[in-house]
Every structure is written in structure tokens, then in C-alpha cells.
Amino acid sequence: MTATEPDNLVLTPRDVQWDWTGLPMHYIDGDPFTTHFANVLNILLPEGEDWFITVFQQAVPMIKDDRLREDVIGFIGQEATHSASHQTVLTHFRKVGFDTSPYTDQLRWFFSKMLGDRELTGKKAQGWIIDRIAIIAAIEHVTAYLGDWILNAEAIDRTDHNPEILDLYRWHGAEEVEHRAVAYDLFTHLDGRYRNRVRAHVVAFPVLVYWWVRGLRYLMAADPERIAGRDKPRFRDWFRASRKGVLPSPKSLVRLYFGYLRPGYHPSQYGSTTQAVAYLAASPAARAAHR
Amino acid sequence: MSTETETGTETRTGSRTRTGAGTGDDLRTPPPRSATDPRPDPILALLARVTPFLLWQSARRKRREPRPVDRSLRLVVTEVRQEAEDVVSLRFTAADGSPLPGWHPGSHLDLDLPSGRRRQYSLCGDPADRTTYRIAVRRLAHGDGGSREIHETLTPGTELRAHGPRNAFAYAPGGACLFIAGGIGITPILPMVRAAAAAGADWRLVYTGRSRATLPFLDEIDAIGAMAGASGRVTVRTDDTDGIPTPEQLLSGAGRGTSVYFCGPPPLITAVRDAFPTTGAGGLHFERFAAAPVVDGTPFELQLGPDGPVLPVPADRSALSVLAEQRPETGYSCRQGFCGTCRLPVLAGEVAHAGSPTARRTDTNMLICVSRAASEGGRITLDV
Numbered sequence: 001m002t003a004t005e006p007d008n009l010v011l012t013p014r015d016v017q018w019d020w021t022g023l024p025m026h027y028i029d030g031d032p033f034t035t036h037f038a039n040v041l042n043i044l045l046p047e048g049e050d051w052f053i054t055v056f057q058q059a060v061p062m063i064k065d066d067r068l069r070e071d072v073i074g075f076i077g078q079e080a081t082h083s084a085s086h087q088t089v090l091t092h093f094r095k096v097g098f099d100t101s102p103y104t105d106q107l108r109w110f111f112s113k114m115l116g117d118r119e120l121t122g123k124k125a126q127g128w129i130i131d132r133i134a135i136i137a138a139i140e141h142v143t144a145y146l147g148d149w150i151l152n153a154e155a156i157d158r159t160d161h162n163p164e165i166l167d168l169y170r171w172h173g174a175e176e177v178e179h180r181a182v183a184y185d186l187f188t189h190l191d192g193r194y195r196n197r198v199r200a201h202v203v204a205f206p207v208l209v210y211w212w213v214r215g216l217r218y219l220m221a222a223d224p225e226r227i228a229g230r231d232k233p234r235f236r237d238w239f240r241a242s243r244k245g246v247l248p249s250p251k252s253l254v255r256l257y258f259g260y261l262r263p264g265y266h267p268s269q270y271g272s273t274t275q276a277v278a279y280l281a282a283s284p285a286a287r288a289a290h291r
Numbered sequence: 292m293s294t295e296t297e298t299g300t301e302t303r304t305g306s307r308t309r310t311g312a313g314t315g316d317d318l319r320t321p322p323p324r325s326a327t328d329p330r331p332d333p334i335l336a337l338l339a340r341v342t343p344f345l346l347w348q349s350a351r352r353k354r355r356e357p358r359p360v361d362r363s364l365r366l367v368v369t370e371v372r373q374e375a376e377d378v379v380s381l382r383f384t385a386a387d388g389s390p391l392p393g394w395h396p397g398s399h400l401d402l403d404l405p406s407g408r409r410r411q412y413s414l415c416g417d418p419a420d421r422t423t424y425r426i427a428v429r430r431l432a433h434g435d436g437g438s439r440e441i442h443e444t445l446t447p448g449t450e451l452r453a454h455g456p457r458n459a460f461a462y463a464p465g466g467a468c469l470f471i472a473g474g475i476g477i478t479p480i481l482p483m484v485r486a487a488a489a490a491g492a493d494w495r496l497v498y499t500g501r502s503r504a505t506l507p508f509l510d511e512i513d514a515i516g517a518m519a520g521a522s523g524r525v526t527v528r529t530d531d532t533d534g535i536p537t538p539e540q541l542l543s544g545a546g547r548g549t550s551v552y553f554c555g556p557p558p559l560i561t562a563v564r565d566a567f568p569t570t571g572a573g574g575l576h577f578e579r580f581a582a583a584p585v586v587d588g589t590p591f592e593l594q595l596g597p598d599g600p601v602l603p604v605p606a607d608r609s610a611l612s613v614l615a616e617q618r619p620e621t622g623y624s625c626r627q628g629f630c631g632t633c634r635l636p637v638l639a640g641e642v643a644h645a646g647s648p649t650a651r652r653t654d655t656n657m658l659i660c661v662s663r664a665a666s667e668g669g670r671i672t673l674d675v
Contacts, residue, residue, distance in 0.1 A: 004464050008455070009459070010458060012579050015627070064358065064360060066362065067360075077624025080624060084631060109335070110335065114338060114339060127350055189357050189358075191354065274461075287564070287568075291627045
């Protein structure tokens with residue numbers, strides 16, 4: 001951390017509004033692969049972030065540090081507005097005849113049943129909360145990386161793209177960078193063992209990749225404007241898009257995976273709060289948010 | 292409660308806190324592979340088989356109790372100084388003489404006043420000085436008493452508890468900056484101006500107020516303005532000689548891509564925000580305020596479940612604050628009715644809905660942070 005990087009930020013949700021009227025189906029670079037790679041966020045996050053919130057709410061009474069409790073409460077509100085914002089994209093998709101519910105139903109089963117509360121009580125219930133916080137901390141490592149990546153992905157600005165949805169991703173990314181340490185710090189406060197942190201990551205990361213690939217395949221196949229021969233994700237599409245700078249590269253994700261294994265890891269070592277703060281001041285949606 | 296599984300993506304209802312409870316059977320039947328293939332998804336089926344093992348492992352893992360962390364500060368007032376009409380500055384050091392936590396421009400301190408009031412004040416001293424904090428307070432004759440208490444009761448030697456510093460108005464260095472301060476709004480801006488001047492950045496300051504006599508720190512600002520390369524960067528404009536400023540006048544120094552930092556009275560913030568998009572400036576930074584206190588509320592009752600206890604909600608408190616006192620696990624975040632975290636299903640009673648309809652999802656839910664009973668003394672039964 002440099003001397004000029006602001007810290008101890010008060011995390012507050014922003015009351016953002018979105019209107020997707022006229023959003024083209026392939027809104028980044030006119031490319032189905034790139035667009036649907038990004039669209040996975042829209043179908044994954046409303047469910048995933050709702051689950052984050054459920055787990056974090058249960059952790060609040062366990063926290064014995066006032067500052068961390070404030071951070072967690074701010075985090076919950078930011079995640080809630082992220083979830084609701086991505087949901088507006090899904091509502092728009094449904095309106096234009098793009099049904100994503102088969103995928104989201106599966107995801108809901110996954111989060112609310114498999115990773116749900118179960119019928120646990122006492123210590124067991126607390127342990128299950130902490131294990132899920134370890135999973136969330138591992139996922140936040142990925143979201144903070146993606147947030148930092150999208151803030152710096154200048155190549156997208158040079159392509160044909162929809163500026164409002166790019167603002168959605170960048171606003172979300174900037175808030176992910178802003179609150180990137182909260183889940184990790186919460187895990188450290190409640191448990192903090194290296195073994196438990198890494199165990200959650202080793203499982204969560206591949207499962208996240210699985211859901212991503214699944215979502216991408218679903219979206220490309222169900223796309224109402226799909227182009228014959230380009231309705232399946234291919235590795236070469238990913239390589240091409242990442243070389244162009246409009247998607248993160250496979251190699252960077254491998255580095256990301258191993259980065260979390262370092263014993264001295266802390267989320268503040270990645271990304272720039274200054275850049276996130278600057279983007280949130282410039283984002284049309286965040287600036288228009290009156291609360 | 293099964294609403295989560297029955298409803299589609301658009302009509303998600305129900306309370307979050309209940310999802311996933313008691314669903315042993317569903318676990319063994321994962322969703323189908325795809326819309327056309329009804330067989331259970333093999334990967335999800337596999338995951339469903341391994342989770343009991345994960346749970347078993349989770350239950351036998353050793354845990355430690357979280358260590359309580361007390362971050363509050365014991366401060367002692369070392370100096371109280373008149374800075375302008377109705378404005379005093381206060382300096383604090385740690386009561387035990389130890390170094391104080393570091394901070395960045397835009398940070399504030401939460402002070403616990405002797406009366407028990409807690410108030411936030413921006414730090415306006417030098418971030419490099421780790422022994423002293425400085426704040427400045429304008430006496431508001433018609434305020435809620437916090438500023439009067441500071442002006443009337445705090446003297447050198449008074450000890451106070453404080454929390455922080457925290458930053459809700461972060462300064463992101465880089466590029467050209469226009470700082471706009473209205474009156475006492477200079478407090479968070481002053482350290483930013485110093486940092487920008489020290490870094491040799493391209494900056495401007497517009498400092499506005501009723502009259503020069505009411506503006507604190509003019510001497511310090513003159514000193515910064517007199518530094519090499521800073522001539523013409525500071526504009527002081529007062530209502531008595533220049534008239535009340537329009538937002539366009541305040542923003543006139545903002546070129547393309549300039550970052551604007553603004554702190555001043557709330558009506559002026561709204562005006563500046565509305566005028567901002569026409570300037571072409573890069574970003575607008577302002578301090579976001581926490582939830583406003585409840586005004587013109589009426590008392591009502593909150594029942595927790597059909598046979599649950601009944602809690603009275605006084606006129607000046609929200610249902611959330613009353614419920615959270617009883618049940619610390621109550622979720623909330625924005626406290627302004629838009630994030631939806633505190634949404635709870637209502638079983639009975641008429642609710643005067645406030646806040647965002649999207650955040651409450653359906654009218655059978657209630658945002659307990661802002662909504663109240665429709666009639667005075669009414670009773671709302673929540674499904675908790």
C-alpha cells in the first residue's frame with residue numbers, strides 16, 4: 001500500500017438505476033462469445049450475491065469488532081444492489097424473449113439447498129457459517145480481480161460497445177475493489193486458519209469455473225440471435241478475445257488461482273482503491289444515485 | 292417456505308433468511324441437465340453427494356472464539372481555538388501519549404461527547420502528524436445540540452472517546468482537481484488541497500461562504516496559495532460581496548476530465564450534482580450521508596410472528612432499530628429503503644410502504660428500515 005492510497009473507507013451501497021431499452025443482444029464488440037462471457041455475471045450474480053447476503057447476515061452477530069461489523073453491513077448493502085442491478089438485465093432479457101430461468105433455477109438449487117443453512121444448530125451451525133464465509137472470501141478474490149481487470153480494460157472502450165452496461169460492470173467492479181478485503185477480514189476474524197482458507201478456495205474456484213462454463217454454454221445456445229456455427233463456446237474464441245484485451249486471459253486466471261495460496265496473501269495487495277474511488281465518482285449511474 | 296423455488300426469476304419473493312432450511316429431500320434430486328434433458332445433472336449430483344462429507348468435516352473442525360477488538364481511542368483536548376465567527380478548532384492527542392492511527396484526506400472521526408451524543412467531524416489537520424488530530428466545528432444555534440455542546444463544554448484537558456478515523460470522502464490523487472468548499476465544508480477539503488499542492492498537482496480551490504469573517508482557515512489557505520506555483524489557484528467568494536453563487540459559477544473552473552471535490556451545505560450539493568453533467572468534468576466526489584433520523588413518524592407496534600412478542604415502535608425510531616435491538620441477527624444495510632436487505636414478509640397489519648418497490652419485491656414484504664404502520668398505533672405482524 002502506498003502512502004497515497006486511501007484506506008478505512010466507509011462502505012455504503014449506492015442507489016443506482018438502470019434502463020436497458022435498446023440494449024443490443026451482442027453488446028461488446030458485436031461478439032456473442034465475449035458478450036455471453038460477461039452475461040454469465042448477470043445470471044450468476046443475482047443468486048450468488050443473495051447467498052452471500054444470507055450467510056453474512058448470520059455472521060453479523062458473531063463479530064466482535066465494531067469496525068469490521070460496519071464494513072460487513074456496508075458490504076451486504078453493496079452486494080444487494082449488485083444482485084438487484086444484474087437482475088434488471090435478466091428482466092430485460094426475458095422481455096426480449098431470452099429466457100435464462102433454466103440456468104438460474106439450477107443455480108438457486110445449488111445456493112439455497114446445497115449451500116443453504118441446513119438444519120444445524122449451535123456450534124455446527126456456526127461452523128457451517130464460517131466455512132461458507134471462507135468460500136465467499138475465496139470468491140471475492142476472483143471478483144476483486146475481475147473488478148480491477150474491467151476498470152483497466154481500455155480495449156473495450158475502443159470496441160463497439162454499449163456504454164451503459166459497461167458502466168454496470170465497472171460500477172460493480174469498482175465496488176468489488178472498494179470492499180475487496182471485507183470477506184477476507186471477516187474470515188480472519190472468525191477463523192483465520194490458512195488450512196481452512198485454502199481448502200475452501202481449492203474447491204470453490206473450480207466450482208465457480210464450472211458454473212461459468214455452464215452458464216456460457218447455456219447462454220450461447222439459448223441466445224435468440226445466435227449465429228449458426230458460433231453458438232458454442234470455443235477456447236480459441238477466448239484466446240482471441242483475451243489477446244484483443246476484451247476478456248481476461250486464461251493464463252491470468254491460473255495466476256489468480258495460485259495467488260490465493262500464498263501464506264502472506266491479503267486482498268489489499270491487489271487492485272487500487274484510488275482507481276475504484278475515481279471510477280465511482282465518474283460512473284454515470286453511481287453519480288446519479290441520490291442515496 | 293418454498294416461494295424461492297416456485298417462483299421465476301422476475302418474481303422472487305420471500306425472505307432471504309429462510310431459504311434452504313429443512314430441505315433434505317430436494318438435495319438428492321438436483322435439477323436437470325438442460326431444458327431438453329430431464330436427467331439429473333451429473334456434476335451437481337456428485338456435489339450433492341460430497342456435501343454431507345463437507346458438513347461432517349465442518350462440524351469436527353476446531354474453532355476458536357473470535358478475539359474482541361476494541362478500536363476506540365481515548366483522546367484529550369489540547370487546544371480550543373476560535374477560527375472564525377462561530378467556528379472553533381479543537382486539537383486532540385491520545386490520552387496516553389501514544390501515536391494516533393494514520394489517516395488520509397477526507398477522513399472523519401466519530402466523537403462520543405460527554406452527553407452521550409455521537410457526532411462525526413472531518414479531520415482538518417496534517418495527516419503526517421501522528422500525535423495530533425484537529426477538527427473544526429461551527430456552532431449551529433438551531434442544530435441538535437452537538438455543536439453547542441462542543442463550543443460550550445469542551446476545554447483543554449477534557450477527555451473523550453472517539454472512533455475511527457474512517458473515510459467516506461476519499462481523495463483519489465491524479466489529474467486536475469477542482470476543490471469546492473462551502474463554509475465549514477472546508478474541513479475535509481483542506482487536507483486534500485495540501486496534498487494536491489505538495490504533490491505539484493494541477494488544482495484549484497473555490498471557497499465560498501456568507502462573509503470573510505465566517506470562513507475558517509483563510510490564513511492557512513493564503514499560505515498554501517502563496518506557495519510556489521500556486522498563484523491564482525485559490526478563489527474566495529463571499530455572499531456579501533459577490534452574491535449567492537450559482538452551481539455553474541462554482542463549477543466554472545472544471546475543465547474536461549477534472550475531478551471535482553465538493554463539500555458544503557446539502558442544498559448546494561444537490562444543485563452542484565444537477566449542474567455537473569454539463570461541465571464535461573471527469574468525476575464528482577462528495578460525502579455521502581448516512582440515513583437521516585426519523586422525522587414526523589408516528590408510534591406503532593411490531594409483532595414478531597403470529598404468537599410472538601409485541602414491541603412498541605416510538606415515533607422517533609424505525610421498526611428496524613427496535614427489531615435489531617431484540618434480534619441482533621436482523622439484516623440491514625442502507626437504512627434508506629433501497630438495498631432491500633431488511634425486507635421482511637408481513638403476516639398482518641397495514642403498512643405505509645416507503646422506499647423502493649423493487650427492493651421490497653412484493654407488497655407482502657416490508658422494508659423495515661423506512662416503512663411504518665399505515666395508522667398511528669397500528670400493529671404489524673412480521674413473519675420472523
